Amino acid sequence: EVQLVESGGGLVQPGGSLRLSCAASGFSFITHWMGWVRQAPGKGLEWVAGINPDGSEKSYVDSVKGRFTVTRDNAQGSLYLEMNSLKGEDTAVYYCATLGDHSAVHWGQGTLVTVSS
Amino acid sequence: DVVMTQSPLSLPVTLGQPASISCRSSQSLVHSDGNTYFNWFHQRPGQSPRRLIYKVSNRDSGVPDRFSGSGSGTDFTLKISRVEAEDVGIYYCMQGSYWPWTFGQGTKVEI
Numbered sequence: 223e224v225q226l227v228e229s230g231g232g233l234v235q236p237g238g239s240l241r242l243s244c245a246a247s248g249f250s251f252i253t254h255w256m257g258w259v260r261q262a263p264g265k266g267l268e269w270v271a272g273i274n275p276d277g278s279e280k281s282y283v284d285s286v287k288g289r290f291t292v293t294r295d296n297a298q299g300s301l302y303l304e305m306n307s308l309k310g311e312d313t314a315v316y317y318c319a320t321l322g323d324h325s326a327v328h329w330g331q332g333t334l335v336t337v338s339s
Numbered sequence: 340d341v342v343m344t345q346s347p348l349s350l351p352v353t354l355g356q357p358a359s360i361s362c363r364s365s366q367s368l369v370h371s372d373g374n375t376y377f378n379w380f381h382q383r384p385g386q387s388p389r390r391l392i393y394k395v396s397n398r399d400s401g402v403p404d405r406f407s408g409s410g411s412g413t414d415f416t417l418k419i420s421r422v423e424a425e426d427v428g429i430y431y432c433m434q435g436s437y438w439p440w441t442f443g444q445g446t447k448v449e450i
Contacts (some may be wrong), residue, residue: 248360252404259388266431266442266443266445267380267388267431267433267442267443267445268442269440269441269442270441272438275443281439282439283436283439284439288354316424317388323374323376323391323393323394324370324374324376324380324435324436324440325389325390325433325435325440326390326433327393327399328392329387329389330387331387332387
C-alpha cells in the first residue's frame with residue numbers, strides 16, 4: 223500500500239523559512255516523479271513543484287520560483303520542500319503526491335503551513 | 340497558464356439520480372505526444388483529494404463504474420450515473436498537458 227506522510231508544517235513569520243518532508247513507502251520511490259500540491263484554507267488546489275526520479279529535473283509554479291526548492295533522497299525514500307522568504311499567501315495545507323500520467327496519483331494527508339506574525 | 344473553468348460550482352443532487360460536471364480549458368489539452376492529460380479528483384470534507392479519472396476517461400483502481408469521464412480538446416465532462424451518499428464533496432478537474440499543471444475552481448456536490 224502506498225503511504226505518503228508529510229511533516230514539518232507549522233507557524234512561521236513572514237520572511238521566514240520552513241522545510242517540509244514527505245516519507246514514502248509501499249512503492250518504488252526511486253522510479254517515480256514526485257510533487258507538491260497546496261491548498262489554501264477553504265480554497266482550491268494549486269501545483270507547487272515537481273521533481274523527476276533522479277532529481278535532475280525540477281519544475282515550479284511561478285509564484286514560488288526562487289523561493290522554494292524541491293529535493294529528494296532516494297536512499298531514504300523521502301521528498302522535501304525547502305521554503306524561504308515565506309509570504310502570507312503561502313499559507314496552505316501542503317500535500318506530497320506521486321506523479322504518473324502527468325497527474326497526481328497518490329496523495330499524503332497534508333501538513334499545514336501558516337505564515338503569520 | 341492554462342485556465343480550467345468548471346460548471347456548475349455548486350451542484351445539489353438527489354440520491355439515485357444522475358449528475359454531471361463540466362470543465363473547459365483555455366486551450367486544447369492535446370499534448371505533443373498525442374495524449375490528452377485531463378483528470379478528475381474528488382475531495383471529501385477533511386480528506387486529501389483522490390484521483391478518479393485520468394487521461395479523460397480512464398477510471399482509477401477502486402473507482403466505482405458509476406463514474407465516467409468523457410470529452411476532448413477543451414471540453415470535458417464527469418458523469419455520475421446514480422449518485423450515492425459517499426459522492427458528496429468537491430470535484431476538481433486538472434490538466435497535466437502544460438506546466439504549470441492547473442486545477443479548476445472545484446464543484447461542490449451536496450445532497
